[in-house]
Amino acid sequence: MSGEDDSSGWQLTESDPGVFTELLKTLGVPLVVDDLYSLDAASLAAFQPIHAFVFLFKWVSSPSESMQGQFDVDFPGFFAHQVVNNACATLAVMNAIGNIPGLPMGTQLADLVSFTTGMDPQTRGMAITSSDWLREAHNSLSPPSAISLEGLGLPKTAEEAYHFIVYLPFMGCVYELDGLKQSPVRHGAFQEQGEGWLAKAREVIEARIATYPPGSLEFSLLALHEDPIPNLERQLSAAQAAGNNAAAEEILIELSNENNKRERWAFENSLRRHNYVGLIHALLKALAKGGKLDAAKDAAKKTMQERIAKRKEKGESSMDED
Known part of the structure; x- marks a missing residue:
């Protein structure tokens, strides 16, 4: 959960595709993240194959809230509890990529995943958030904390707390991995044909969004998917070799758009690192x-x-924004 104090050493993370993609790059994971503004089939098709959804929402303590799905206490995959404040973004990423079979990853990340194999979620969460290099990677895209207001006697204001969770397919079912819950939540099986797991995930996420007041903007959704650039480059080479200039021109436009997006992300991340x-x-x-x-x-x-x-x-009420 984000929006609490930063005494844990973990800083707040923006729900921004450039931030998440840079984090994945640092971890040696060849995936990218994009914002989703719709869950319709056409919008999702543009990012296929999608491995997971990262969902950000305003956290509200509601013990009486009815929960969708069922806890899977025997979940055999990778799941870690969030044991410190502000680490939920990286915990969500870890809970996602830890359940993607055969995913390439950097040496440090591979060693961490291997080291935590067999641990219960609480111990795994402690091991992950105790990793100095992972915390540094997480904090590297947070604005520098150059000014401290401690000791000034300023009145404290309540802060809105936002939380990242993950939805993904695992062993034929759609799961919700929330580091603040005791176990992964199983939302039921999905059909392999058609859209596959995305159809079931859409149903679950739309039901979750429907619990907010109409017109609410207290959540965001990100897609964790394959990097399209290598595939576009292969398609471009094939089109050029076949002399298909029209197809090559279309692919060049897509490739240019992707590269421009990465340049924009790199620029925005450089601004985040700067001390103003x-x-x-x-x-x-x-x-x-x-x-x-x-x-x-x-x-x-x-x-x-x-x-x-x-x-x-x-x-x-008067609140500070995260």
Whole structure:
């Protein structure tokens, strides 16, 4: 779960495909992640083969909430509990890639998966979150924490907590792997023909989304799938060898779009790693020198008051965003 304190040493992670894809690259896993805005067959077909869905939602403690599916206490696959705050993104990734047969992975990750084989979920979660190199990989795409507000006596505000879980196929059934639950949740068997496991997963996820108020934007969905670039490059070579210029042109456009997306992700990740305190300090000095700091401060206060008023109109308390 994210949105708690960071005393564990694990920092908050954005629900962003570029962040997750960079994490997978660091782990030596040749998969990529993309945002999903629809679960219809046409939208999913663009990312086939899909190995798992990563679902982010606002966590609310509801003991009386009826649970879909059934706990599988004898789940024979890879499953780890989340035992520290803010690690749910990497735990979700681990619970996904640990259940993909024959998936290539880096040496450190392979050793960690092998080391935790046979452990119960709680012990496995402790082993994973105690891994310094994995925590560093997780934190490498979190904004630098350059300013501490500790000791200033500022009033504490409640924070919205968001949580990552995974839906994936395993031994003919769709499973939900949630590091905060005692066991994986089995959502039933799926048909191999047609869309396969995706049809069952759609049913489960849409039912989950339907529990939110209409129009809610308190969740996001990511697809963990094969990297399309190697396949596109093979298709391009085949089309060029066959002299099929029209097909080659279409493939070149797809390949260019994918490469442009990776360049954008790399740029955005470089921004996430940058420490902007120096820039902010220089801007504040320039505003003060030009006699514009007080006006900027008043404008910022007015903007914050307007945001608080809008939240109160919606019946929300004043909260910090993750």
